[in-house]
Amino acid sequence: MSEFSVELRDVVKKFPTPEGGEVFAVNHVTMQIKNGEFFSMLGPSGCGKTTSLRTIAGFEWPTSGEIYIEGEPMGHRPPYLRPVNTVFQSYALFPHMSVAENVAFGLEMEKTPKQEIKRRVGEALEMVKLTGMERRNPTQLSGGQRQRVALARSLVKRPKVLLLDEPLGALDLKLRKEMQLELKALQQEVGITFVYVTHDQEEALTMSDRIAVMDGGVVLQVGKPVEIYERPNCRFVADFIGETNFLDGEVRAIDGDRVTVYIPRLKDELVGTKASPVRIGEQVVVSLRPEKTRIIENKAKMGNCFSGKVLNIAYIGSDTRVFVDLGGVSLKVWEQNKISTLDPEAYYERGEQVWVVVMPENALVLHLG
Amino acid sequence: MNPHRRSPLVVVSTALVYFFLYMPIVVLFLFAFNSSKTNILFEGFITQVGPTEIVSGNVIQSPCGPFHWFCELAKNVEVRNATRNTLTIALISTLTSTIIGTFAAIALQRYKFKLRTFSEVSLYIPIVIPEIVMGIGILVLFSQLFTLLNSALSLIGDSQLTLGLTTVIVSHIAFSVPFVALVVRARLHGFDQSIEEAAMDLGANELVTFWRVTLPTIMPGVLSGALLAFTLSLDDFVITFFTTGPGASTLPIYVYGLLRRIVTPQVNALSAVWILIIFVAVFLTQRLQSRQAY
Ligand SMILES: Nc1ncnc2c1ncn2[C@@H]1O[C@H](COP(=O)(O)OP(=O)(O)OP(=O)(O)O)[C@@H](O)[C@H]1O
Ligand SMILES: [Mg+2]
Numbered sequence: 001m002s003e004f005s006v007e008l009r010d011v012v013k014k015f016p017t018p019e020g021g022e023v024f025a026v027n028h029v030t031m032q033i034k035n036g037e038f039f040s041m042l043g044p045s046g047c048g049k050t051t052s053l054r055t056i057a058g059f060e061w062p063t064s065g066e067i068y069i070e071g072e073p074m075g076h077r078p079p080y081l082r083p084v085n086t087v088f089q090s091y092a093l094f095p096h097m098s099v100a101e102n103v104a105f106g107l108e109m110e111k112t113p114k115q116e117i118k119r120r121v122g123e124a125l126e127m128v129k130l131t132g133m134e135r136r137n138p139t140q141l142s143g144g145q146r147q148r149v150a151l152a153r154s155l156v157k158r159p160k161v162l163l164l165d166e167p168l169g170a171l172d173l174k175l176r177k178e179m180q181l182e183l184k185a186l187q188q189e190v191g192i193t194f195v196y197v198t199h200d201q202e203e204a205l206t207m208s209d210r211i212a213v214m215d216g217g218v219v220l221q222v223g224k225p226v227e228i229y230e231r232p233n234c235r236f237v238a239d240f241i242g243e244t245n246f247l248d249g250e251v252r253a254i255d256g257d258r259v260t261v262y263i264p265r266l267k268d269e270l271v272g273t274k275a276s277p278v279r280i281g282e283q284v285v286v287s288l289r290p291e292k293t294r295i296i297e298n299k300a301k302m303g304n305c306f307s308g309k310v311l312n313i314a315y316i317g318s319d320t321r322v323f324v325d326l327g328g329v330s331l332k333v334w335e336q337n338k339i340s341t342l343d344p345e346a347y348y349e350r351g352e353q354v355w356v357v358v359m360p361e362n363a364l365v366l367h368l369g
Numbered sequence: 370m371n372p373h374r375r376s377p378l379v380v381v382s383t384a385l386v387y388f389f390l391y392m393p394i395v396v397l398f399l400f401a402f403n404s405s406k407t408n409i410l411f412e413g414f415i416t417q418v419g420p421t422e423i424v425s426g427n428v429i430q431s432p433c434g435p436f437h438w439f440c441e442l443a444k445n446v447e448v449r450n451a452t453r454n455t456l457t458i459a460l461i462s463t464l465t466s467t468i469i470g471t472f473a474a475i476a477l478q479r480y481k482f483k484l485r486t487f488s489e490v491s492l493y494i495p496i497v498i499p500e501i502v503m504g505i506g507i508l509v510l511f512s513q514l515f516t517l518l519n520s521a522l523s524l525i526g527d528s529q530l531t532l533g534l535t536t537v538i539v540s541h542i543a544f545s546v547p548f549v550a551l552v553v554r555a556r557l558h559g560f561d562q563s564i565e566e567a568a569m570d571l572g573a574n575e576l577v578t579f580w581r582v583t584l585p586t587i588m589p590g591v592l593s594g595a596l597l598a599f600t601l602s603l604d605d606f607v608i609t610f611f612t613t614g615p616g617a618s619t620l621p622i623y624v625y626g627l628l629r630r631i632v633t634p635q636v637n638a639l640s641a642v643w644i645l646i647i648f649v650a651v652f653l654t655q656r657l658q659s660r661q662a663y
Pocket of ligand 2: 049050051
């Protein structure tokens with residue numbers, strides 16, 4: 001038995017375009033998904049998440065490369081012979097069957113004895129808290145309930161891997177948050193490998209053991225949520241996950257992890273931490289997370305302290321969002337409101353002269369691109 | 370003023386439409402019970418039950434009472450043959466054209482291929498082509514083909530290929546397929562293909578997926594298409610006229626033959642029965658189409 005549940009080796013999927021060209025929906029993707037892992041594919045619309053998932057499920061065959069499930073190469077094996085099951089974004093429930101019939105379908109295909117089908121369907125519905133809804137038609141269910149039926153229908157087959165394509169996409173925010181927790185709990189309970197597709201970075205961060213960030217058919221970074229957020233390996237990942245500020249510059253000196261970057265906009269040098277290998281003289285970008293950047297009223301006797309002017313302030317209760325003009329760049333700084341006061345003095349004012357400081361470990365030096 | 374007040378104009382014109390639509394049918398039904406044999410004037414109902422008695426061209430007593438002409442009809446061997454032919458043709462052509470039309474609709478819906486638009490348009494064109502043109506076309510095709518085959522296979526006498534039941538069935542299939550395809554296509558519009566993928570994902574192969582998921586979902590469309598094909602086949606005169614041969618007369622052809630000789634109330638009785646059958650078929654079609662399926 002393989003260490004990996006699912007493995008993509010150099011998978012390419014090309015589609016012909018109506019104009020006669022070709023589009024690389026998946027472009028030389030290599031990924032290893034471990035047993036029992038909650039693995040997310042995250043990326044903007046059109047980056048190839050669905051296509052990757054569909055090649056694993058067998059609805060599409062890779063143009064080149066190979067997919068291994070449980071160490072076995074899948075080749076051109078049809079979906080019904082693969083030990084994976086899919087939860088579709090549209091749920092894809094059978095409209096002419098009741099909830100129980102929907103869930104039983106997969107077991108009937110396996111020629112499971114009637115008694116056992118009945119028992120397992122009951123168990124599956126209980127797991128997704130739908131007991132008592134067996135006789136209903138999918139049209140008589142709410143979005144969240146349909147979602148659960150789709151989940152039960154796949155889980156009842158006890159697949160090695162469950163593939164989920166934006167399963168919560170159609171739900172409202174509140175229900176989505178609830179289902180995120182439920183799904184995660186369910187995954188831990190059944191111990192099945194989940195491959196989860198989403199374009200919602202918060203969802204991916206909350207639920208996943210590891211995340212693959214994709215763009216334009218390419219996997220940019222694979223890592224734990226904390227790694228992806230705290231140590232993005234390129235500008236795109238830093239930008240896509242959470243909010244950040246970018247300052248363009250040129251590498252002047254390298255000392256271990258510390259990199260000194262000259263920022264033309266600030267006419268000053270900034271010391272940061274390298275997140276990926278860089279060379280002296282290279283054009284780079286420095287990423288400053290708004291919540292890890294500080295504003296002070298007087299110049300401090302330390303490095304990475306830059307003068308600026310408050311452009312705008314937005315009070316949002318827990319935070320104050322301050323926009324500072326820093327040499328022509330609008331820099332976002334999130335200040336936590338740690339003191340409860342109505343005193344206007346406690347907050348910044350528009351046009352105020354301030355200083356922005358950032359610790360070297362909070363300034364990430366990234367490749368362009 | 371009540372905005373939902375019915376305009377008298379609308380009421381009157383609707384009434385007129387119904388009047389002109391249904392008066393002929395009412396008259397036709399009435400004359401099916403006429404005591405006169407000539408079918409020109411309504412001479413009253415046949416009131417007495419007993420052995421048939423005819424007085425100066427009027428039937429005044431019959432074993433079937435008012436249903437005299439229906440009984441006559443049932444005894445008529447030609448009518449029985451024509452009915453049998455009509456139903457045979459309708460059943461076989463409906464079954465075949467439903468299968469072909471359904472698959473054609475699915476193929477058009479699903480696959481992108483070269484000449485797809487062309488295939489689609491050419492499938493529907495027979496619907497708008499005048500029937501008589503189709504009829505002549507099919508006739509010419511059959512006669513050319515048969516002449517060719519007969520001489521090529523040197524068939525003689527009874528074994529020669531001629532027009533008959535088979536040619537009628539084939540041509541009925543030909544004109545029904547576009548209608549079935551059109552109806553099924555409408556049903557397929559918006560068909561969520563991911564339910565087929567879901568079935569395959571859950572372990573059903575292509576065939577099982579079709580039987581268990583695709584077909585049940587589009588069944589209302591398929592049934593409507595089949596009933597449409599059935600009624601079209603029952604009704605058809607023009608194309609049947611061109612493609613039928615000796616001994617393969619259908620009801621419309623038979624009625625037409627009768628009319629050329631003498632119009633007896635038997636024709637009315639036959640038409641009455643027929644209209645009832647078609648009413649039922651159309652009613653069923655409507656029921657199936659309007660049944661809000663999923
Ligand atoms: N069947 C297809 N034919 C042609 N192009 C396709 C096909 N499927 C996907 N593509 C293209 O491949 C690229 C990746 O599509 P994919 O559906 O995988 O994106 P995605 O990451 O799932 O996006 P989203 O978040 O919007 O669902 C897109 O540019 C898309 O236009
Ligand atoms: Mg997608």
